Amino acid sequence: MEHIANITTGLDIAQIRKDFPILQQQVHGKPLVYFDNGATTQKPQVVIDAEARYYEEYNSNVHRGVHHLSQVATDAYEKARHIVAGYINAAHSHEIIFTKGTTDGINLVANTMSRRFLKAGDSVIISSMEHHSNIVPWQIACEEAGATLKVIPITEKGELRMDVYESMLDDTVKMVAVTYVSNTLGTVNPVQDIIALAHARNIPVLIDAAQAIQHISIDVQALQPDFLVFSGHKIYGPTGTGVLYGTTEWLNKLPPYQGGGDMIKTVTFAKTIYNELPYKFEAGTPNIAGSIALGTAIEYLQQIGLPEIQQREEALMAYAMQELRKIDGIRFIGDAKNRSGVISFLVHNIHPFDMGELLDQQGIAVRTGHHCTEPLMDLFQVPGTVRASLTFYNTKEEIDKLVAGVKRAASMLL
Amino acid sequence: MTIQEIQEEIISDFSVMGSWEDKYEYIIQLGKELPLIAEEYKTPDNLIKGCQSRVWLHTELKDGKLFFTGDSDAVITKGLVSLMIYVLSGHTPQEIATSDIYFINAIGLSSHLSPTRSNGLLSMLKQMKLYSIAYQAKINQQ
Secondary structure, three states: OHHHHHHOOOOOHHHHHHOOHHHHOEEOOEEOEEOEOOOOOOOOHHHHHHHHHHHHHHOOOOOOOOOHHHHHHHHHHHHHHHHHHHHOOOOOHHHEEEEOOHHHHHHHHHHHHHHHHOOOOOEEEEEOOOOHHHOHHHHHHHHHHOOEEEEEOEOOOOOEOHHHHHHHOOOOEEEEEEEOEOOOOOEEOOHHHHHHHHHOOOOOEEEEOOOOOOOOOOOHHHHOOOEEEEEOHHHOOOOOOEEEEEOHHHHHHOOOOOOOOOOEEEEOOOOEEEOOOOHHHOOOOOOHHHHHHHHHHHHHHHHHOHHHHHHHHHHHHHHHHHHHOOOOOEEEOOOOOOEOOEEEEEEOOOOHHHHHHHHHHOOEEOEEEOOOOHHHHHHHOOOOEEEEEOOOOOOHHHHHHHHHHHHHHHHHHO | OOHHHHHHHHHHHHHOOOOHHHHHHHHHHHHHHOOOOOHHHOOHHHEEEOOOOEEEEEEEEEOOEEEEEEEEOOHHHHHHHHHHHHHHOOEOHHHHHHOOOOHHHHOOOHHHHOHHHOOOHHHHHHHHHHHHHHHHHHHHHO
């Protein structure tokens, strides 16, 4: 029972839950228990309001007009960039590129990197636990360049084989792209070591922080990734928003990704001079309202305090693992020592779809399936898993409901 | 019984079930009881791949009527496959091709036929109709 006491941090969770209007609703006549935060987190009212306020009060295009509204919109958009830079401690705001999301950010880097720096005989390293969005863009890049995609293996517990990774780093490697936290296993990877080992050989590193940014404090100047990507919607912000952080050096070295408005300085039919950072990578009218609201989401998080959030989430995770372990026939897919956010499991030989369906009937939202990590499912030889992903607004009572719900479903299915 | 009569029978059966547990326990039971499809028919050709669960469907024409057998790796899907087969199997291609399948909605399981659900049931229904149209075309040629 010691974990239960630990969950009582300084946070007023009842009050915090009131900030999220969606959490108040019922599903199939039962109070919603939302454990699909790994797929997307819910939005606090301040974020919803920020997005609406842009359209109600100062909708206007950015970086273009001299008129008042355009100036207000530009200021708000650039303030959001500043907030993001502060959140990850980037040295400069221009190192923050607004994207559509993690996938968009990875595609941007894979595409531009391979066009300029990848050639036949080169290789790119990813890991076995990558999301499809950190596999496929590199596969495309490698195919086009005639390069090879190499994969860091994992242990049965779902931890990276760092010894093998080290031996893979040879002169052919031009890029390392790995996830900070596995969206399927919950494993927190030793990204500091991954980056240090690559940098010792002058190899740049991209960190997929989609499942880390909302749980773990990240300081890019301390961690020193060359690129770091995440999605706004997984950190309480709107869908269709995201961030690519890149060092000034690398962002200047890369060619533009998409051509269009805002990314140019001058255009003639003979030659276009590209705009400076960050605008070089933000062609076309961006998701202004979304990026502004993403800034609000981060401010909301900062007000609550990431250390407090992290402490609560660790306690919730420990309690969930402790209680789930008691279920007859449960096995965890991924049992890493250092984990965050998600728990993947199966009960006896019950198909994850059946479990998800019966949990849904009880008002409990979990994810089932392969979680866009099909190679990982093949590795563990399972058709998919049931994934519960939690965050600070979840409660001990909700974990109890999940455990009871899993037991109820299992008794119906077995 | 006609396809419509069978659907009415299912709807009437479900209407007496009060709770979601009753409904799902019945579907799970049907899934467990569904005669297994012969292993030789579990071919990639017969596989209807959904994102979440896999469905196999085998079709045979006998005396002018279509007979379906099916399977799924998820038991709830299997129960729904069983219901779908119960409704459509043993009818002429013409009857199947022109049938209006409404029982899934009527028993409150409409979410299972949404494309986003991807449990293979919608794809299976489409496949059954496609087969019946193909068989009908073949019969018309003879």
